Amino acid sequence: MNISVVIPLLNEQDSLIELHEWIAKVMYTKKYSYEVIFIDDGSTDNSWKTITQLSEKDKNVKGIRFLRNFGKSQALHAGFEKAEGDVVITMDADLQDNPDEIPELYNMIKNDGFDLVSGWKKKRYDSVITKNLPSKVFNWAARKTSGVKLHDFNCGLKAYHTDVVKNIDVNGEMHRYIPLLSKNAGFSNIGEKVVKHQARKYGETKFGMNRFVHGFLDLITIWFLSRFGKRPMHLFGALGVIMFTIGLGFSVYLGIDKLFLNPEGRLITQRPQFYIALSTMIIGSQFFVAGFLGEIILRNRPDKKRYLVKDKLNLT
Structure with a gap:
């Protein structure tokens, strides 16, 4: 199979038929073998009913329905x-991503050898204050922190080689950082393509300003995990050594001063340096314990399902 189109959605019943027809037209024109996998993330409208009707008419349409909203x-x-295509395309279901971009994205993966190609909505039709400006700040911070030189981490229109999607673990709210997850997994040939952005035709956006706050917090998390996720003792152990060394230094100083330099002076417990030494040594020990606990948790982590599927269509 040439292409798998993966489309997560929440309450997008009005756009699904038009989106499906558009994708099918592109695939038919280019003579691609394909599948479209709709993932209904707990919709409360008739989205699943629409997906069911589409799957009955077109066997290329497949569906997954979550019991509730688990997140993108x-x-x-x-x-x-579940994707079976050689190339996997992701896009949003709100018709703001243009299916006409699929052939070029496919060629960049299949023929140009990219592992991942991310869309860049250079010209946007969103609000400048609530979306464009915060998005620019967010993308700048993501580039600086991750080292991945993309203009638009948030763009839902992306193309992947199948090896990428089968070897990365997208969880929490890390969908914004799939390029970084891919890079950390060893898929470093990451490209970018300017794509058309269209104004929302139906419904309302599901993302508010809080997504940028969550995005920055997730950025810190993924930076930490990419550097220390598999070796937490390297961070906590280093901090523990630094703190314990500071405390030990003060302790040695207090001991020498009391025994040799100023034996008639104040009691050690009456000096502020004593409490600095005590506090830093305790904190250093706690960092060590945190590092050990992190290593233990990492090595005994169970594989847990992060979502529950209610129904499937045309999928085993």
């Missing part, structure tokens, strides 16, 4: 797990 990352994870 979990929806993408479920779609990646």
Whole structure:
């Protein structure tokens, strides 16, 4: 199979038929073999009913329905797990991503050898204050922190080689950082393509300003995990050594001063340096314990399901 199109959605019943027809037209024109996997992330409208009707008319349409809203990352994870295409395309269901971009994205993966190609909505039709400006700040911070030189981490229109989606773990709210997850997994040939952005035609956006706050927090998390996720003792142990060394230094100083330099002076417990030494040595020990606990948790981590599927269509 040439292409798997993975589409997470929440309450997008009005756009699904038009989106499906558009994708099918592109695939038919280019004579691609394909599948479209809709992941209904707990919709409360008639989205699943629409997906069911589409799957009955077109066997290329497949569906996964969550019991409740688990989030976009979990929806993408479920779609990646079932995708069978050589190239996997992700896009949003709100018609703001243009299916006409699929052939070029496919060629960049299949023929140009990219592991991942991320869309860049250079010209946007969103609000400058609530979306464009915060998005620019967020993307700047993501580039500086991650080292991945992309202009638009948030763009839902991306293309992947199948090896990428089968070897990365998208969880929490990490869908924004799939390029970084891919880089950390060893897929470093990451490209970018300017794509058309369209104004929302139906419904309302599901993301508010809080997504940028969550995005920055997730950025810190993924930076930590990428550097210390598999070796937490390297961070906590280093901090523990620094703190314990500071405390030990003060302790040695107090001991020498009391025994040799100023034996008639104040009691050690009456000097502020004593409490600095005590506090830093305790904190240093706690960092060590945190590092050990992190290593133990890492080595005994159970594989837990992060979402529950209610129904499937045309999927085993």
